[in-house]
Amino acid sequence: MKISVFALLAAATTQAATTRNLMYLYDTGSDQSRFHDLKHLPPKDVTAGVTHVITAFAKSDIFNNATSADYAPFKPLSEIRALFDSDAKVCMAIGGFGDTDGFSAGAASEASRKLFAKNVANVTDTLGYDCVDVDWEYPGGNGNDYKQNPNEGKVSEIETYPLLLQEIKTALGDKELSIAVPGREGDMIAYTMDTVPDIVATVDFVNVMAYDLMNRRDNVTNHHTSVAGSLASVNAYIGRGVPADKLNLGFAFYAKNFTTMPNMTCITPTGCPTVLLEDSEGKDTNISGVATGGSPFFDDVSFSDKTFLNAFNNSQADTDLGGQWFWDASNPTYWTYDTPEFIAKKFTDIVKAKKLGGVFAWSMTLDSHDWSHMKALQAGVKTL
Numbered sequence: 001m002k003i004s005v006f007a008l009l010a011a012a013t014t015q016a017a018t019t020r021n022l023m024y025l026y027d028t029g030s031d032q033s034r035f036h037d038l039k040h041l042p043p044k045d046v047t048a049g050v051t052h053v054i055t056a057f058a059k060s061d062i063f064n065n066a067t068s069a070d071y072a073p074f075k076p077l078s079e080i081r082a083l084f085d086s087d088a089k090v091c092m093a094i095g096g097f098g099d100t101d102g103f104s105a106g107a108a109s110e111a112s113r114k115l116f117a118k119n120v121a122n123v124t125d126t127l128g129y130d131c132v133d134v135d136w137e138y139p140g141g142n143g144n145d146y147k148q149n150p151n152e153g154k155v156s157e158i159e160t161y162p163l164l165l166q167e168i169k170t171a172l173g174d175k176e177l178s179i180a181v182p183g184r185e186g187d188m189i190a191y192t193m194d195t196v197p198d199i200v201a202t203v204d205f206v207n208v209m210a211y212d213l214m215n216r217r218d219n220v221t222n223h224h225t226s227v228a229g230s231l232a233s234v235n236a237y238i239g240r241g242v243p244a245d246k247l248n249l250g251f252a253f254y255a256k257n258f259t260t261m262p263n264m265t266c267i268t269p270t271g272c273p274t275v276l277l278e279d280s281e282g283k284d285t286n287i288s289g290v291a292t293g294g295s296p297f298f299d300d301v302s303f304s305d306k307t308f309l310n311a312f313n314n315s316q317a318d319t320d321l322g323g324q325w326f327w328d329a330s331n332p333t334y335w336t337y338d339t340p341e342f343i344a345k346k347f348t349d350i351v352k353a354k355k356l357g358g359v360f361a362w363s364m365t366l367d368s369h370d371w372s373h374m375k376a377l378q379a380g381v382k383t384l
Helices: 060-064 077-081 101-107 110-127 157-172 196-202 227-239 295-299 307-314 340-352 372-382
Strands: 007-010 021-026 052-058 089-095 131-135 176-182 205-209 247-252 254-259 288-292 316-318 323-328 333-337 358-362
Touching (some): 060 110, 089 176, 131 157, 157 176, 205 227, 227 323, 227 340, 254 307, 358 372
Parallel strands (some): 021 052, 247 358
Antiparallel strands (some): 007 358
C-alpha cells in the first residue's frame, strides 16, 4: 500500500481464540498531511478494544548494518500507548510500498538473514516493542521497482523469504510476527504451494491487502476493493494452503481515481478503458490518484472543492460485484471506493462465510471526517 497511517485489525472472538485488534500508525510528514490526518486522532471510544498498535515504517535497509540498526519511531511509544487501552501491544512495522532493497539484501544468505533478524530483535527490545510486522512489497517481484529490477532477478527471494521470516521469528522469541501480503493474485509470487507451509508455520497471522486491486498498471476500470475482489484474494491464499483462521481481511478507508480515455462514455461499473497510467519505466504518469474520508478532504476549504466531493455525493453501488463507483463525465475520471454498506457485506460474505481470523483497515485517520467506515468495521466485528 502506498499510503499508510492507521489500520485496524479485529478478529472474531467466535472464530479465534483471542481477539486481535491492530492499528497502523504512521507519520508521513507535512507533504502528505491531507491524507494522513494526525491532527484528528480517534477518540477513546473508537480505539477501545484495540490490542495491537503498529508504528510504520522502519526502513528495511537499516537492519543490514553490521554494527547496529538505528531507528526511532516518530512518536515515543509511551505517547502512542496512551491513545489506546492500557493492555494494547505496540508493534514495529518494517518496509512498506517501494521498500524492497533492504529486504532483498537481508534475505540473500544465511549470514545476512541472521544479521537482519538480530538487528530486528535488538531494536524491538531496546525500544520496548511487543511485536513486529513485515511489509515486504513484494518478495519475488512486481514491486515498485519491477522495471528497474525485473522479476527474473528476484526468483531466489521465493525461497529466501520464508527463511528470513524464520530467522526473525527465532530472534523474537515469544513476540508475535505478522506479515502484510498482496491482494492481487499476480503479485502473490512468493506464496506458492511449496513456500506457504513454511510461512504459515512461522508467522502468527497474515494481513491480506485486499485493496489496490486496480492500480496504475491496469488499462480498464475496476473496483479497487470490492466484495468480489476481496473474496478472490482470500480464496487465493486459502487455495495456496494458508489456514483461514490465520488470514485477516483488509479494508480500505480511501478512494482511488483513474483518468479514462477521452471521447468515451463510461456507463458500467467496470470495464472502461483508461489512459496510460504508468510509463514505460514503471513511473506514475500522475493521472490517477487517491482521496480519503479524512477531515481535510471534507472540511478544509483548500480541498473541499475537489472532484472527490462530486464523486462522493453522486456515486453508485455496484450490487453485483460489491463496490461503490462514479464516473465524472466533466473531467473523465473513474472513482472507486468502499462504503459502510459494503463493509457489512464483506463481513457476511467473506469473514463469516470463510471463518477468517480477523479484519484490518487501512487506515484509521483516513476516516477522520466522521469515522463511519471505522464504526462499520467495529459493528461487523461485534456480529462475529
